[in-house]
Amino acid sequence: MxxxxxxxxxxxxxxxxxxxxxxxxxxxxxxxxxxxxxxxSLGAFKNRLTQQLPGVYVLSLRIGSSMVNxxxxxxxxxxxxxxxxxxxxIKNDPKxxxxxxxxxxxxxxxxxxxxxxxxxxxxxKNLISxxxxxxxxxxxxxxxxxxxxxxxxxxxxLNHAAYNSFVQKRLVQATYWHDPLNEDLYKKSxxxxxxxxxxxxxxxxxxxxxxxxxxxVMVLFxxxxxxxxxxxxxFGFYKPGQSVELVNLTNSQLYNEDRLGLRELDNKGGLHFLxxxxxxxxxxxPWFIKMIMEPYLKN
Ligand SMILES: *[C@@H]1O[C@H](CO)[C@@H](O)[C@H](O)[C@H]1NC(C)=O
Ligand SMILES: *[C@@H]1O[C@H](CO)[C@@H](O)[C@H](O)[C@H]1NC(C)=O
Ligand SMILES: *[C@@H]1O[C@H](CO)[C@@H](O)[C@H](O)[C@H]1NC(C)=O
Numbered sequence: 001m002x003x004x005x006x007x008x009x010x011x012x013x014x015x016x017x018x019x020x021x022x023x024x025x026x027x028x029x030x031x032x033x034x035x036x037x038x039x040x041s042l043g044a045f046k047n048r049l050t051q052q053l054p055g056v057y058v059l060s061l062r063i064g065s066s067m068v069n070x071x072x073x074x075x076x077x078x079x080x081x082x083x084x085x086x087x088x089x090i091k092n093d094p095k096x097x098x099x100x101x102x103x104x105x106x107x108x109x110x111x112x113x114x115x116x117x118x119x120x121x122x123x124x125k126n127l128i129s130x131x132x133x134x135x136x137x138x139x140x141x142x143x144x145x146x147x148x149x150x151x152x153x154x155x156x157x158l159n160h161a162a163y164n165s166f167v168q169k170r171l172v173q174a175t176y177w178h179d180p181l182n183e184d185l186y187k188k189s190x191x192x193x194x195x196x197x198x199x200x201x202x203x204x205x206x207x208x209x210x211x212x213x214x215x216x217v218m219v220l221f222x223x224x225x226x227x228x229x230x231x232x233x234x235f236g237f238y239k240p241g242q243s244v245e246l247v248n249l250t251n252s253q254l255y256n257e258d259r260l261g262l263r264e265l266d267n268k269g270g271l272h273f274l275x276x277x278x279x280x281x282x283x284x285x286p287w288f289i290k291m292i293m294e295p296y297l298k299n
Contacts, residue, residue: 023056024101024125024299027090029115031106031131031281032173035070036062042105048285052293057095061086061108079111079175079192086111087119099123101297105281106131106226110176114196116213117206126215126296131224131281135237136178136186136193139228152243155228156181163189180238198259207261215296216265217272219283226280234273235262 026049030042037043037060046058063073063082073082090096102124104112109132116124139155161167162177168191175192179185187199198206210216220233227233235249249255255263265271274291276283 022299023053024099024297025057025059025096026297027096027100027102027112027124028058028060029086029102029104029108029112030060030070030074031108032074033071034074034105035067036060037067049293049297052289053298059089059093059096059100061089074107075172076170077172078169079114079172082172083111083114083118086115087121090115090119091121097121097123099125101126101128101299103128103292103297104130104132107133107172107176110134110193110196113216114192117196117203117209120209124213125299126217127213128292128296129216129218129233130283131219131221131227131233133176133227133232134218134235135197135232136176136190137173137228137232138178138180138238138243141226155243165189178232178237180240180243183240197254202259207259210261211265213265213270215270215272216262217274217292217296219292220273220275221280221282222275222277224278224280234275 028036028042028046030036034041037046042060046060049058050056062070063077063085064070100123102112102116102122104110104127109129112124112127113129113132113134115122116127140158158177159179159182162174162179163185167174168189175190177186177190178193187194190199194200195203196206218234220230221227222230224230224233229236229238229246231237231246231248235254236246236252239245239247249262250266254260255266258264262271276287
């Protein structure tokens with residue numbers, strides 16, 4: 001039960017208090033193939049949040065003018081534009097002006113991170129990434145390269161198409177295609193992920209904004225067949241030049257050169273890694289309450 005708390009400010013003439021619910025607002029960003037508000041997915045999730053945290057303000061981001069449009073945009077509207085649109089929505093919402101917690105589902109997680117890095121109106125306290133692909137993907141959903149040689153063939157084939165500028169402009173998932181066999185090509189040609197990960201240059205404001213987070217929580221689904229490699233959900237990826245051996249965030253160049261502020265955030269105790277068994281986004285509500293809501297959303 002949410003307890004009303006008093007928010008007080010001392011002014012010259014005395015103490016002014018307003019009663020309000022203590023819960024920080026929550027912003028959700030759905031994944032590919034989903035929308036802000038379907039009753040079987042994020043609509044239900046929002047209802048559960050409001051049951052647990054009475055009075056909390058929850059905004060589930062809709063990109064576009066309708067739910068159908070929102071689903072289409074998850075495939076075809078460039079992430080840079082989606083992030084701009086989300087930034088406008090947040091800037092114009094007075095309920096979010098004091099800050100909020102953010103929960104991303106799958107690709108919505110890296111879009112929320114881009115929002116943190118680029119949008120000054122988005123004052124995010126805790127950023128929760130559920131199965132996000134922070135180092136991108138190299139593989140097709142349900143097509144593990146080790147289990148199936150054809151899959152490796154297809155991903156090699158896709159390398160040629162994904163970085164074509166036509167495809168980069170038109171297919172969302174190409175903007176976070178990460179080819180470990182051609183790291184330089186990825187860094188130069190990815191029109192989204194390479195930028196938000198400060199691959200070519202270090203954008204200092206991205207770093208500063210990451211460091212404004214209280215916590216960045218990454219959740220990895222160990223048996224995820226949608227995301228290749230699964231370690232991308234923990235900001236890990238293949239070692240450059242091949243597609244078998246992995247390197248995790250703490251051993252990566254991104255971390256060691258602290259190009260994005262993640263090492264400093266980690267040193268402040270703000271980086272968290274939670275792994276759980278199961279396929280993509282398969283988690284139980286009691287797990288969510290205990291591991292995410294209690295520590296990160298009940299503030
Ligand atoms: C850093 O990112 C911000 C927000 O996207 C952008 O406005 C700015 O131009 C970037 N700075 C550099 C040096 O690229
Ligand atoms: C799930 O993944 C874990 C860790 O990689 C592994 O130990 C386990 O065997 C997997 N379970 C299934 C059912 O594949
Ligand atoms: C990465 O691996 C090292 C061991 O090489 C381990 O100490 C560290 O905790 C790992 N980091 C992550 C984020 O899993």
